Amino acid sequence: MANQRLSDTVTLSVGSVLFKTTRSLLKTFDGTLLSNLDELSTEFDARENVYYFDRDPELFRHILNSYRLKEVHIPRTVCPLVFKKEMEFWSIPIQMIAPCCWQYLYESENNLADLNIVMNEDNDYKKKWSKHNHVIPGEKDVATSAEMQDGTGQEIHKKGIEENGSRRSKIWLFLEEPASSTAAKVWYYFYIFVVLVSVVLYLIWLVPSVRVSRYLSTLDQDSIDVFSLNSTAYEDLQKTYNEKIMMAGGTDPHPVLLAVDVFCIVFFAFELLLTVSVCPNKKAYFCDIYNLIKVIVCLCMTITVVMEINKDILKENNRVAHFMMACRGLASLRLLLIFRLRKIFNSLHIMLVALKHSLKELMLLLFTFLVLVVIYACLIFSAEIESDMFPNTQLTMWWAVITMTTVGYGDFYPVSTFGYILGVVCAINGIIVLALPIAAIAGVFSNLFSRNSEFQRHKKAVRDDKGVLTAKT
Missing domain, CATH: 1.10.287.70 (Helix Hairpins)
Incomplete structure (x- = not known):
């Protein structure tokens, strides 16, 4: 009887730490590495009658304990993903994990999945720029601490761009990547400023205080100038049209307001054409929703200004009037151009990524x-x-x-x-x-x-x- 108990004893050397247990206990989980140990196993040393494993002994204590409890409990002092790999080595099925440890394991896996999303976004961004420009924006060469303090580290980075990138690449970086240089960052903020000015103009376009008598086109006998009407004619006109239609059809924008709006249109169109001309991958550029919005905004803003100058056409054809109002409505998408800030404010980009993954x-x-x-x-x-x-x-x-x-x-x-x-x-x-x-x-x-x-x-x-x-x- 004593010899039978002695033969049932198994000695395991895990990371130079000896563990003694019984074969009957190791047979608790069929199909695992420990349950299949025999004298033909590659880990077995016949001279010392010991099975050698080069693993972490602290983790193995919990692995061995799971055979006694008939379920696996993940220690809170260990990364659950590391412990999961340890289970895979010992061939312990994942369904043996106790329910009380599910949250600890799967929360870690979810956190790792979210971190991989963030890291992949960063890697894709770097690959995109390094592929077309041979540089990675924002990744300055590591210089001495004195160089980093006095700003010469940035000069080294600029020199690297000049050496590795062509003129088109430098223009592309200047227009699209604010981290490439100080001038690019200034341009970036100026672009956002123009967007905000354009949005303000859109909001106040039909406010009576910024509208004046018509001057953009020659008035014919059927044309109406709201500000030249007497009080009686103005009241009669109000019975037929609301104030918005009266301001849109019977007045013109203030010359300063119109000049600023035309400047915004020219600015957006020039930036779009220049960016497209130096873009290294035009197909990918136009597959980006943000860039499509820029195209739509430029077209709609141009159409609304042209219609504003020739507003008598709207009176003659209702379809043209409806088309102008549709273009004016789409021109409100200019506010979405503010999302250009996603390249500076990383949190804004993460919000867009969160929507994408939701x-x-x-x-x-x-x-x-x-x-x-x-x-x-x-x-x-x-x-x-x-x-x-x-x-x-x-x-x-x-x-x-x-x-x-x-x-x-x-x-x-x-x-x-x-x-x-x-x-x-x-x-x-x-x-x-x-x-x-x-x-x-x-x-x-x-x-x-x-x-x-x-x-x-x-x-x-x-x-x-x-x-x-x-x-x-």
């Missing part, structure tokens, strides 16, 4: 919302069949959207008891449906923002460490 949540939100809109539209239409409040299902869908978003314009509303109940349920359901996916999207942004902060801090620490080592040598 498409599943957004599609879930849209799908669920549309299904409920149709359901409540049909229910309220049936509930209010005896009233004249909802003549068709298109209006009931409008009501459902407004109610679920808790806006409640009050233009259409139920009048029956069952309709009131449906309205309450629809509003509450809308709050719940909208809140759940938005929380998930916010979580994605929060995780990516945190990982990006850690990544940027690590990059700065690496650069500082290289600078210190270079200074010592």
Whole structure:
């Protein structure tokens, strides 16, 4: 009996630390590395009757303990991803991990996945620029500490660009990459300033205080100049048209206002044409949504100014007038040009990345919302069949959207008891449906923002460490 117990004993040397256990215990998890140990194993030393493994003994204590507990518990003092690799070495299936450790493991995996997204964005950005320009913007050569302090490190970087890049590449860097030089950063901020000025002009374009009597075109007998009308004619005109139409058709913008707007158009068009002419990859350039928006904004701004100068055409053809208003509406996309700041403010870029990686949540939100809109539209239409409040299902869908978003314009509303109940349920359901996916999207942004902060801090620490080592040598 004693010999049988002795033969059942197994001695394991893990990282020069001896562990003694029994074969019956190691057979607890079938198919694992330890359960398949025998005298033919490559790790077995017949002279000493010991199995040798070059692994971490501290981690192996928890691996061996899992055979006793019949489940795996991940120690909080160890990176769960390292422990997962240790489990893979010992061939322990992942389903043996205890439920109490799931959060610890999968949170680490999610954090690593988010960090990989941030790092891949950074790597793709560097590859994009180094491929076409042979330099990586923002990555200055490591100089001495004195050079870094007095700014000559930047001069070294500029010299590297001049040597490695062609004239087209330097212009491209100047226009598109603010980290390439101080002048490029100044240009970048000036571009944003012009965008803001253009947006302000758009907002005040039809304000009466910045409109003047018509001067852009010769007035014929059918033309109207609002500011030249007497009070009686002005009041009669108000009965037919609202103030917006009166200002748009019967006045012209102040000359200074028009001159600044034309300058913005010329500026955007010149920047676009110059950028396209020096762009190393025009197909990739126009595949970027941001660049397509620039093209649309330039075209729409130009069309609206041309129509402004020839506004009598709008009176003769309603389709042309509607086309101008559509172009004017699309010209409001100029505000999106402010997202050019994403290359300077990394957090803004992370917000866009978070939206990109939240498409599943957004599609879930849209799908669920549309299904409920149709359901409540049909229910309220049936509930209010005896009233004249909802003549068709298109209006009931409008009501459902407004109610679920808790806006409640009050233009259409139920009048029956069952309709009131449906309205309450629809509003509450809308709050719940909208809140759940938005929380998930916010979580994605929060995780990516945190990982990006850690990544940027690590990059700065690496650069500082290289600078210190270079200074010592």
